[in-house]
Amino acid sequence: MKSAIIVFPGTNRERDMAVALQQASGKAPHMVWHRDTDIPDVDLIVVPGGFSYGDYLRAGAIAAHSPVLRSLKEKADKGIPVMGVCNGFQVLTETGLLPGVLMRNAGLKFICRNVGLKVETSQSLFTGGYEDGQVLSIPVAHHDGNYFADEKTLDEIEQNGQVAFRYVDENGAMNAAGNPNGSARNIAGVFNKEKTVLGFMPHPENAIDSAVGGTDGRGLFDGLVRALS
Amino acid sequence: MSIANVAITPEIVAEHGLSEDEYASILKILGREPNMTELGVFSAMYSEHCSYKSSKKWLKTLPTEAPHVIQGPGENAGVIDIGDGEAAVFKIESHNHPSFIEPYQGAATGVGGILRDVFTMGARPIANLNALRFGSPDNAKTRHLVGGVVAGIGGYGNCIGVPTVAGEVNFHPAYNGNILVNAMTVGLAPADRIFYSAAAGAGNPVIYVGAKTGRDGIHGATMSSAEFNEDSEEKRPTVQVGDPFTEKLLLEACLELMATDTIIAIQDMGAAGLTSSSVEMAGKGGLGIELDLAKVPAREENMTPYELMLSESQERMLIILKPGPEAEAEARAIFDKWELDFAVIGHLTTTGNLVLKMGEETVGDIPIAPMVAESPEYDRPWQPTPAAPVLDPASVPAPASLTGALKDLIGSPDLCSRRWIWEQYDHLIMGDTAIRPGGDAALVRVRDSKKGLAMCVDCTPRYVKAAPETGGAQAVAETWRNITATGAKPLAITNNMNFGNPTKPEIMGQFVGSINGMKAACLALDYPVVSGNVSLYNETEGKAILPTPVIGGVGVIADIGKRATVAFKAADEAIVVIGETKGWLGQSIYLREIQGHEEGAPPPVDLALEKKNGDFVRGLIEGGKVTACHDVSDGGLAIALAEMALGAKGLGAAVEPAADLPAHAWAFGEDQARYVVTAKDADAVLNAAAAAGVSATVIGRTTADGELKLATGDSISVSVLRSEFEAWLPDYMAAS
Numbered sequence: 001m002k003s004a005i006i007v008f009p010g011t012n013r014e015r016d017m018a019v020a021l022q023q024a025s026g027k028a029p030h031m032v033w034h035r036d037t038d039i040p041d042v043d044l045i046v047v048p049g050g051f052s053y054g055d056y057l058r059a060g061a062i063a064a065h066s067p068v069l070r071s072l073k074e075k076a077d078k079g080i081p082v083m084g085v086c087n088g089f090q091v092l093t094e095t096g097l098l099p100g101v102l103m104r105n106a107g108l109k110f111i112c113r114n115v116g117l118k119v120e121t122s123q124s125l126f127t128g129g130y131e132d133g134q135v136l137s138i139p140v141a142h143h144d145g146n147y148f149a150d151e152k153t154l155d156e157i158e159q160n161g162q163v164a165f166r167y168v169d170e171n172g173a174m175n176a177a178g179n180p181n182g183s184a185r186n187i188a189g190v191f192n193k194e195k196t197v198l199g200f201m202p203h204p205e206n207a208i209d210s211a212v213g214g215t216d217g218r219g220l221f222d223g224l225v226r227a228l229s
Numbered sequence: 230m231s232i233a234n235v236a237i238t239p240e241i242v243a244e245h246g247l248s249e250d251e252y253a254s255i256l257k258i259l260g261r262e263p264n265m266t267e268l269g270v271f272s273a274m275y276s277e278h279c280s281y282k283s284s285k286k287w288l289k290t291l292p293t294e295a296p297h298v299i300q301g302p303g304e305n306a307g308v309i310d311i312g313d314g315e316a317a318v319f320k321i322e323s324h325n326h327p328s329f330i331e332p333y334q335g336a337a338t339g340v341g342g343i344l345r346d347v348f349t350m351g352a353r354p355i356a357n358l359n360a361l362r363f364g365s366p367d368n369a370k371t372r373h374l375v376g377g378v379v380a381g382i383g384g385y386g387n388c389i390g391v392p393t394v395a396g397e398v399n400f401h402p403a404y405n406g407n408i409l410v411n412a413m414t415v416g417l418a419p420a421d422r423i424f425y426s427a428a429a430g431a432g433n434p435v436i437y438v439g440a441k442t443g444r445d446g447i448h449g450a451t452m453s454s455a456e457f458n459e460d461s462e463e464k465r466p467t468v469q470v471g472d473p474f475t476e477k478l479l480l481e482a483c484l485e486l487m488a489t490d491t492i493i494a495i496q497d498m499g500a501a502g503l504t505s506s507s508v509e510m511a512g513k514g515g516l517g518i519e520l521d522l523a524k525v526p527a528r529e530e531n532m533t534p535y536e537l538m539l540s541e542s543q544e545r546m547l548i549i550l551k552p553g554p555e556a557e558a559e560a561r562a563i564f565d566k567w568e569l570d571f572a573v574i575g576h577l578t579t580t581g582n583l584v585l586k587m588g589e590e591t592v593g594d595i596p597i598a599p600m601v602a603e604s605p606e607y608d609r610p611w612q613p614t615p616a617a618p619v620l621d622p623a624s625v626p627a628p629a630s631l632t633g634a635l636k637d638l639i640g641s642p643d644l645c646s647r648r649w650i651w652e653q654y655d656h657l658i659m660g661d662t663a664i665r666p667g668g669d670a671a672l673v674r675v676r677d678s679k680k681g682l683a684m685c686v687d688c689t690p691r692y693v694k695a696a697p698e699t700g701g702a703q704a705v706a707e708t709w710r711n712i713t714a715t716g717a718k719p720l721a722i723t724n725n726m727n728f729g730n731p732t733k734p735e736i737m738g739q740f741v742g743s744i745n746g747m748k749a750a751c752l753a754l755d756y757p758v759v760s761g762n763v764s765l766y767n768e769t770e771g772k773a774i775l776p777t778p779v780i781g782g783v784g785v786i787a788d789i790g791k792r793a794t795v796a797f798k799a800a801d802e803a804i805v806v807i808g809e810t811k812g813w814l815g816q817s818i819y820l821r822e823i824q825g826h827e828e829g830a831p832p833p834v835d836l837a838l839e840k841k842n843g844d845f846v847r848g849l850i851e852g853g854k855v856t857a858c859h860d861v862s863d864g865g866l867a868i869a870l871a872e873m874a875l876g877a878k879g880l881g882a883a884v885e886p887a888a889d890l891p892a893h894a895w896a897f898g899e900d901q902a903r904y905v906v907t908a909k910d911a912d913a914v915l916n917a918a919a920a921a922g923v924s925a926t927v928i929g930r931t932t933a934d935g936e937l938k939l940a941t942g943d944s945i946s947v948s949v950l951r952s953e954f955e956a957w958l959p960d961y962m963a964a965s
Contacts, residue, residue: 012658
């Protein structure tokens with residue numbers, strides 16, 4: 001699997017993502033600077049976490065209008081898989097590639113901790129490394145992860161099977177206690193209709209090593225490699 | 230009338246925090262009256278913050294050398310060799326006054342400043358730590374200050390993408406009018422690629438990079454060198470405003486530039502901004518420096534030379550580049566890529582003078598060597614702290630039950646969980662956090678290796694207040710113990726000396742005592758000081774803080790897979806205390822929280838015993854003989870056991886107090902040099918201890934029932950303890 005990581009000024013989890021992609025695929029991803037208008041031919045494009053352009057206007061809002069994003073949209077329209085993590089998820093919702101928006105956490109504070117994450121479907125090229133309904137322990141680290149869409153949109157994405165992950169409590173139950181940021185219907189990640197674009201808040205790239213943080217994130221990267229190699 | 234033409238009156242001199250003697254020395258150095266810009270430069274350089282005038286005499290006595298020390302105090306940060314061609318670069322620094330005036334920005338720029346100190350040396354920052362002291366929870370300002378400081382630290386560290394992995398927090402009324410925010414950064418660099426600040430090569434260009442200069446923070450260094458009074462709130466404009474996004478760009482641009490071969494010297498613009506950076510760089514190189522202030526990228530119009538020289542705008546660096554257009558072009562391209570200002574603002578000279586120009590006009594001309602040589606150094610009168618009486622543990626009343634007292638203690642402001650704080654810090658970014666916040670020390674893996682750096686910050690101010698020398702030694706020893714408890718070998722420290730007004734002999738006595746204790750501990754533990762910071766005048770309306778010499782320690786472990794952690798691992802393991810329990814209750818948390826007294830002498834620190842017990846424990850961990858390890862500190866054995874149980878799901882412990890001590894002295898005494906370990910094979914531990922001549926006592930076993938039993942008939946559910954432990958801080962912060 002060949003991959004590319006988009007790097008904006010203020011992106012800060014690009015190395016963590018590169019380590020995870022390299023570990024799973026054996027290939028170092030291309031790092032693509034925000035001013036580049038050409039993304040190389042790859043099997044997967046990743047928009048990683050951080051504070052693109054300082055997130056000063058609204059998380060992900062400026063990045064959505066950067067030169068490299070035009071190129072990313074073209075590739076996404078052609079069906080090249082795109083994955084946005086944390087700030088990357090915010091960027092992808094700002095571009096309209098994914099439905100909904102990410103608002104300030106309900107608790108109004110930045111939150112960094114492991115959350116329970118339920119895999120809603122294994123039927124995607126991103127989640128094939130997991131079982132349906134599998135509950136993972138993966139860290140979140142964000143200030144603006146409160147997923148919101150109007151009821152009609154939420155109903156639609158549920159019907160289309162576009163919900164990828166939901167926050168759950170330590171017993172795997174979907175409830176308020178397991179929801180770290182107030183997300184609508186505990187949604188932690190969504191696909192586009194075609195399931196070629198995925199965005200989510202948690203950081204599987206920080207859960208790929210038994211010595212630091214556990215290995216629950218590896219399924220995502222290993223699954224991608226199997227699907228895209 | 231331009232500010233340069235203002236006549237210097239005694240009032241203006243006094244407003245600049247300069248004494249009559251200091252001003253007389255300035256007249257002698259210049260051979261004439263200074264203009265306002267020059268006076269401003271002297272005032273910044275001779276401030277306590279930049280000159281260390283009250284503390285220098287004593288700081289010089291601290292041990293700073295060891296074979297593994299690459300760079301000791303005197304640079305932007307200390308550097309130690311951690312093997313395999315790598316170096317750890319670290320320093321701690323205070324941002325106390327600004328944080329009290331404007332908690333979010335004060336704390337944020339404290340983090341930004343210490344990060345710059347570390348990446349200036351060529352290191353990529355890999356971890357942030359912080360030591361915080363707030364006033365009494367009942368004080369009207371405390372909640373607001375806690376919220377602001379924590380948000381500021383998080384806001385900066387989270388955005389720049391460096392994990393905040395460890396810290397400590399105390400509450401005490403002595404900090405009501407003067408909180409402490411001490412921030413530490415640890416970075417990694419190739420041992421042979423360290424960058425220093427000494428300028429070299431007359432004619433070489435002086436480059437300004439980073440953010441633009443504004444009118445913020447003018448006189449920050451002077452403000453932080455004075456006591457607070459009721460007008461201090463009006464000094465809000467002297468607090469700088471941080472921009473972690475710009476600092477992230479500056480970090481990446483500097484590291485990219487450092488990978489080229491174009492830099493001769495580099496220094497961040499911290500306290501006293503352009504003044505201290507230019508003077509220090511030229512001074513260390515024995516050169517002169519000429520700056521054209523009209524070329525300084527300015528955020529505001531019509532800034533005067535005075536303002537440009539004294540601004541403490543953040544996220545700026547000064548660089549001496551190699552000569553020639555190629556080096557400049559190569560460097561400029563990097564800063565263009567990162568969209569940061571890059572301006573050639575001057576050059577090095579052979580005159581030995583700091584020459585300031587505004588276009589063609591010379592607006593300042595100061596000989597650097599005499600200014601540095603005449604930098605004030607005081608031998609302040611000091612008076613030793615009278616010895617506090619040793620308290621007989623039998624004279625301290627027992628609680629109704631040990632577990633009842635434990636429940637109160639574990640939910641008290643100083644011992645409760647700090648989760649509310651560290652969950653607001655991204656402590657996982659970079660993917661190398663092997664021991665997360667809440668342990669004895671944090672452990673951060675060294676990129677692409679099995680090696681780890683253990684790090685922590687510690688101080689027990691109530692001990693220092695009662696006996697400065699013991700307290701100074703204890704702070705060093707506690708970091709050493711915390712690092713040891715993870716299995717790592719402690720290597721070196723950085724110190725942040727937070728004290729009151731040094732012109733008061735009793736305060737100076739606290740300072741001297743602490744230094745003496747620290748020195749003894751550093752020598753005994755082979756644990757030198759490589760960097761540090763002094764913050765004096767921490768007083769409001771004449772009332773001083775508790776003396777708070779915070780120590781940041783760093784150690785190394787060869788294989789993070791062999792680390793020890795605090796939590797119990799399994800039921801039916803032996804619980805062994807390493808080190809002797811004598812039931813010392815003087816200055817204990819039990820005495821303060823349960824009995825309402827702060828009295829007596831603190832526990833003595835036997836440094837030889839610390840070393841022997843610690844080396845033994847590290848050997849146990851290395852040899853895989855223990856399943857968990859925790860140092861014993863505030864709250865004694867009972868708190869240590871509770872914390873070990875809290876970290877595990879469903880486990881408990883059953884122990885019995887020693888027969889020869891009052892049970893509460895055994896449970897809550899704070900004797901030093903102790904660890905609690907658990908082991909599958911207790912005999913292996915006891916035999917090894919006997920062979921090493923170390924005291925080791927089996928006090929009980931871990932259990933599967935989720936109860937902590939401290940004595941026959943006296944137990945409490947760990948889940949009750951957990952709710953007490955987790956409740957206090959969030960409840961406090963949610964109240965209004």
